[in-house]
Amino acid sequence: MERRRVVITGVGVVSALGLDKEQYFQGLMDGRIGVERIRSFEVSGFPSQVGAEILDFNFKKFVPKAYRKAGKLMSRDIELAIAAADLALRDAALKTKGTCPDQQPNIDPTRCGVNIGAASICCDLVELAAAVEHGLEEGKFSYEKWGREGMEWLTPLWLLKYLPNMLGCHVSIIHDLQGPSNSITCAEVSGLLSIGEAYWTIARGKADLMVAGGGESKINAMNLVRHSLLGRISTRYNDQPQEACRPFDEAADGVVLGEGAGIVVLEDLEHARRREAPVYAEIKGFGVSSNLSANFITPEADGKGITFAIQKALAQAQLSPEHIQLLIPHGEAVAKNDRAEAKAICNAFGGHAQDLAMLATKSRIGNCGAGAGALDLATAAIALQKNKIPPNLNCPNPPPDYGLNMFHKKDQEIEIENAISCCYTYGGQTAAMAVSKFDN
Numbered sequence: 404m405e406r407r408r409v410v411i412t413g414v415g416v417v418s419a420l421g422l423d424k425e426q427y428f429q430g431l432m433d434g435r436i437g438v439e440r441i442r443s444f445e446v447s448g449f450p451s452q453v454g455a456e457i458l459d460f461n462f463k464k465f466v467p468k469a470y471r472k473a474g475k476l477m478s479r480d481i482e483l484a485i486a487a488a489d490l491a492l493r494d495a496a497l498k499t500k501g502t503c504p505d506q507q508p509n510i511d512p513t514r515c516g517v518n519i520g521a522a523s524i525c526c527d528l529v530e531l532a533a534a535v536e537h538g539l540e541e542g543k544f545s546y547e548k549w550g551r552e553g554m555e556w557l558t559p560l561w562l563l564k565y566l567p568n569m570l571g572c573h574v575s576i577i578h579d580l581q582g583p584s585n586s587i588t589c590a591e592v593s594g595l596l597s598i599g600e601a602y603w604t605i606a607r608g609k610a611d612l613m614v615a616g617g618g619e620s621k622i623n624a625m626n627l628v629r630h631s632l633l634g635r636i637s638t639r640y641n642d643q644p645q646e647a648c649r650p651f652d653e654a655a656d657g658v659v660l661g662e663g664a665g666i667v668v669l670e671d672l673e674h675a676r677r678r679e680a681p682v683y684a685e686i687k688g689f690g691v692s693s694n695l696s697a698n699f700i701t702p703e704a705d706g707k708g709i710t711f712a713i714q715k716a717l718a719q720a721q722l723s724p725e726h727i728q729l730l731i732p733h734g735e736a737v738a739k740n741d742r743a744e745a746k747a748i749c750n751a752f753g754g755h756a757q758d759l760a761m762l763a764t765k766s767r768i769g770n771c772g773a774g775a776g777a778l779d780l781a782t783a784a785i786a787l788q789k790n791k792i793p794p795n796l797n798c799p800n801p802p803p804d805y806g807l808n809m810f811h812k813k814d815q816e817i818e819i820e821n822a823i824s825c826c827y828t829y830g831g832q833t834a835a836m837a838v839s840k841f842d843n
Contacts, residue, residue: 406606410841411683411784412675413495413668415487417618418768418778419455419661423490428785430767431793436645437768438659443622451636453644454622455661455769457483465489467504470577476563477573479662480524483774484570484618485577487664488519491614492578495668495680499578508579509678516582516610517575518601519666520593520617521567522773525625530561570618582610590828591733591770593617594665594777599689599834601669611674616781618664619772626660633700635737635829636660648770650734650763651741651809652798658735661769665777667784683784687722687821688837690715694747695831701739702827706747709733712835713751713825720837722821724752727759727837729792729822731779734763735770744827745805757808760817762786766797776826780836783822787840790819 416423419437420430430437437455446452463471465486474482492502498509538544538553563569568586575584583604587596594617601615630636637657640647648659675682692715694708702708717724730752732744749756764779771778786792798809825835 408672412680413491415491415666418663450638452641479620483664487666488574491666501577514611518597518615519571520597522619524565591775593773595834616666616777617773620662621660648766653800655736659769661771663771665781682841684787684838688716688720694833702743706743709747710750712833716835716837724755731824733826779824
């Protein structure tokens, strides 16, 4: 069976730079940085006190009135994904039970599915505290007492707020999407893996349309503690938050946490043509691999797995390295990891690595976890549609041996035909996707 062509017809973005794709991309173009001192909880006792928070977010704007009660069973991660999905579906001019509850859908819901990547969602510590306290026996946690007394302090449906599959579950219910569905929990690669699986689902004829991406809020005390203990978080720039995340720079000292969601509507090309849908870009290739050193936390020093993922995406797309104008790397600002990724990029692109325009988005919106790869893919799609590449910031001094061009300025004109987004996570999973300007 011939592989069907798959295009991106809708984009939804919720980030620290804005609550829709236009605000977000214009923020990138204008050189804005969404990293500030964290406001949502007291951070003075933490080594890192900065993050890319989403401010003035009102979840109720993105769900039908009849569904708002369900918000009691939603974590922040779920709310972000629902908002981005609503924006993407509306952007694609799709009528669903959620976007147009009083009208007939303009799609067959049985041929439309949902793949949304998620994290191991952090619990609300205040909500959990009373239950844990009643699970203590002589100052130590007792599983027996927890089961007997502690759990009674949690509401019966408490767990539904924190199950990773609930991001996709709520989106499916709100919009009555009855096709293939999956939830991938793979840290920063979750979103891009979910988009890749959705792409394969449509290409193989199992669905006509998929809502795909990822979302996560890493702005919470638990994540600050985790990343601090792993030695992965930026601590040097608490007084200069906008300079804190420095991917591929000599002064990089760690991750800056963020929150956000990126959702795209993927569609079979013929299905999109029949309804005269707008098209951002065409997905041409997708590659996955594993990239793991012995310590589980860092990639292999030569970035071999990242190289493989990029090469697989290029091969499936039938593109050579010289065909790519824009690369959106993972670029998390952990020096050892950035060095491995830089080697991987140079190995994948050869001499063309110096000619690539690079855009490391984490310097602007932080590390959005399960939403990170999806946000980067959405960024590539918008860049292709607008034929604009935002400036790369916070990398004035890349180590010379990285061999990368990190000096793209906003007044630099580049004709963009093809772009690649790639990401990896500390568990070793790696993904890369090649997207191209749509050609009828």
